Amino acid sequence: MTTALIILPLAAALVVWLLPLPGRAVGSLALLAALAEVALWAVAVGGFDFERGLQLQDRQSWFSDLGVSYHVGFYGFSLFLAGLTVVVCTIAIAYAVWAGGDRGRAYHGLLLFLMGAIVGVFTAQDLLVFYAFFEAMLIPIYVLIGVWGGPRRLRATATFVIYTMAGSLLMLASIVVFGLSQDTFSLVDSGVSSNDWVFLGFLVAFAVKAPIFPFHGWLVDAYRESPPEVAAILSGVVSKAAVYGLLRIVIAKFPEPVEQYQAAIIAFATVGLIYASVLAFRAPDIRSVTAYSSMAQMGLIVIGLFSLNELGISGAIVQSVAHGLVSAILFLLAGMVEARTGTSAFVALGGMARGRPVLATLLMTTGIIALAVPGSVAFAGEFLILAGIYGVGWGWAAVGAAAIVLAAMYMLRLISAVLHTPRGIDALEDTPDVRRYELAILVPLVALLLVLSAWPASISERAFPLIADGQETEAAP
Amino acid sequence: MIAGAWLCLLAPLAGALTITLLGQASSRRTAAWISTVSVFTAFGGAVAAFIGLLGQGHEEREVVTSAWTWLATPNFQVDLSLLVDPLSVTMMLIVSGVGGLIVLYSIGYMDGDPEERRYFAYMSLFVFSMLLLVQAGNFLLLLAGWGLVGLASYLLIGFWHERAEAVAAAKKAFVMNAFGDATMALAFFVLIWQTGTLDFQASFEGAGGLSQTAVNLVALGLLGGAVAKSAQIPLHTWLPDAMEGPTPVSALIHAATMVTAGVYLIVRAHPIFELAPSISDLAAGLGAITLLVAGLVALVQTDIKRVIAYSTMSQIGYMFLGAGLGAYGNSMFHLMTHAFFKALLFLAAGLVIHHLANEQDIRRMGGLRRVLPRTYIAFLVGSLALVGIPPLSGFFSKDSILASALASGGYGQILFVAGLVGTLLTGLYTFRLFFIVFLGEPSPLVAEHSSGHAGGHGHGEGPWTMTVPVAALTVLAVIGGWVQIAGVWHPFGEWLDPIAVGREHLALVEPSVVQDYVTSALAVGLGLLGMLIAWTLYGARTRPVPRNAALQETLEHKLWFDELYDLVFYRPAVLLTRGFRRGVEQPLIGGSISGVTLGTRGTAGAVGDAQTGYLRSYALVIALGVAVLVVVFITVQ
């Protein structure tokens, strides 16, 4: 089952690459494959028992003498992360079909490949498998940004490559040391470790991916230069690989160092939260604001994870899903605005609400959820995270609460700058509203956000049991 | 009863969703009626709940109903639950009843606006949120409603988004309320960790076992939210600016319902506030300060809506005073009557503004009595009720709060004096406004809009959709106070009583009849004195208005609060941003990338020189390397 979830998009990518189909057919085929993946995920949810731990496992020995095996499976929380992945990637592919663009076969193939690799990351139960999927996830991103990106794409790609490579190498080193010292690379079979250096290697690798202050140098360029749908995947989904890694590897396997470094990690995440929120408040365009807000949200999620209690961790999972959807919508909306006006800079925009009710409603709804208005799913996540961190220290919670006020400030600024007065030079009278196809792309995501807002418990109470509470697994079938 | 409560909550939500989803498929008029009907349906549900509750015995008037689990982790759970008890039903009736009238009024007021649908969707959303706030069965759901009313308020203040001031005011209101939301959330964290629950009853019971510090923190956090939402000092500066929104919005959100949510919160969470007497006293004190400051500032305002807005702040100050001292029933009573007469004043002001084609500056008004005779009467009734002249509603409710203050010991008596001074100010500013706008000769502007009726507004005092709600509220403003007459009968207080946990009566203080009558005499006397001064200065104009430049400027700048916040919060934030960008982001984060690039390039250049291109030098290096390895292996062995 899990393997099918991983293979389906990869196989579809291969088909798209190899079959010499015309442009339109390629898009339809890719979209069809993505929708099939969503359906497959739904089937997986149907067969999942949220009362138990690791399920839907597939396990094949790979090199037995090193204790490496191809081992994939789902926990409750990773099932939600995978769900986020398939949904956002599907929407991104739909957007790519709408946006057109050159070399469609290569492009759609890469998107599908990316989707499969990310699902692989969220299911990996063996460190080498995890590493392989992690790297497989990064390669299409390099290409997608470097080839199809904006005018400064080369610098963006180079920065991204440098950062992620450095992170990956540290992770590889840590994996090797950890695996050899444990005599197995399996995350299920291995015990815990208290080696600080190995711990830090993993930590930094995931901190780059998230990103956590001060490892965010790649962030703004990458989010601003990539095609909108790639930015949506990058900030909405790929950053959640860090969540999975921190939870499945760092917190589960290094209890002692985690406890020792807890305060420091929370401190960095909090600094990043405030720092990014403040920068978002003065950022000059939609994408930069979304980028910095993404970083702030990831800071918050890491705070939740490292509160190390059930409130904080389930809050982090809820917030991961909520933020994934929100930032995907915001980047896609930014793309639609750019497609109309040629820019996402605030100075050139404004006054777009008048006569464009659909755009205004979508942006307003998403923005309002993004700033975590009480009652929204983002609020539910933030509330749990901050409630969790309050148990660690009230000061952290106070600072986090202050960041929520900052979030209100920067999101309202974004909304006003795009929708409200004064009208910018590039927002013309006849700039069209969101059309039907675009609406069809965005409505599922917005609807999902609203449904989750009505019922955030659907995630929060199913994110457990976690790996941290004992190594509960069942024998693979 | 339970069905009524759910109907009450969900009807406006359904209305908002329907309007949004229909979009341009529905006419503007249809959207307006969908919204109106949805809110009146909610009122019907509230009435059903009220009747259902009346049918229960005194002790059983507390029903909790859950739909599903809203948020949960294995050891913590919050349900989507409604609490139906006298307090919430009272609020439901006020919100949906007054709300329905105001939405009906909006049909006429907003007629012709190109974005009517959006307006009515927002109005329904607001009513839903407010009902969620008052019906919530636990603190988290209350906070959800709390945030959503703030959202609706933001959307409606900034409804005319082509006006920069409106957008700025909307943002300001939202951000200040977000601050309140944050302090409330912090209070809830304390409750979660100390009592393990956010349900009202359970957490009240759990709060009994907390340390004094913890209880104080909880109460302080709740108070922070209440102060922000109810525009009390020091978080009050958003309310006057909020008058940028359409007038019915000001009537509904910024007078009758949302801004009084703070009072509701204090009454709802009264067991916690009673455990933290110092915080309760703080609430009462803030109320007293606000009622004085707002009364003073109202004296110099020139925008008709801003005068009423400051008066709202001032009246909520009375409610805080009462709630802080433990006179919960009296505060709720004033909340109700205030909803009637303040909505009336706003709607009447709306008729004036509507008639004058959106002019709001009272210096350009005058002599409207002859032009708008019925509006004149409505405004007069509202003003008299506001000042507290018997037998209008404000008289009973305000005096009951003041009497409770008189009965609350030394601290209460200080606040009592403040309240009395406030009464004087109320008479003064209310009738200053009234005389300037309605008496005297018609001003040029008024004359222009009254002759010929050419400007598209020439329909007398407005369509029936506008006049009927005003008439209804006029009646309510007159009779609304008769449900509780000090020393004679107290059905309102008795109705609210059952929410008190383990105590005979809800109120902590019960003024004696003598105190009641002394208070009434003083308050009415001072109110009349205020009116008299207003008459000499602005009505008869027998004396010039006294001027004091420094005082005038201070009041016109609203005691410099905006400037202070600008200096203390906004500017440092901007500086911080600039500092982060120039001090960290560009040199360190961006610089590190450039550093890596340059370093790589330099190293590459140096290493590249070793690549001579001569095959034999490579081979030699390899051979030497092998030789070294061999030596190493041999020696190691």
Added chain:
Amino acid sequence: MQGPDVVWYLVVAALLFSIGTAGVLLRRSPLIVLLSLEIMLNSANLALISFARHHGNHDGQIFALAVMAVAASEVVVGLGLIVAIARRRLDLDVDRLRMLRG
């Protein structure tokens, strides 16, 4: 059958290896360099086989076969390159073929 001692085989292998090394390092014609490489590889093969025989273990022989396969492929590529260079009428001189210097 008792052949010469394993040492002699190794001496021959070492000699061959040195000759090969010298050829690689000193000669300028790529053809001769390739030839010298082959000599080095075969000296290694010789060593492998002699050790295999000495230890009575056949792994060395198998490995020698692998080396031969590698050597053959290498020659194919190398000769191909040389032919390509000659076709372009460049000097067949390794000291001049240094376009890939850093």
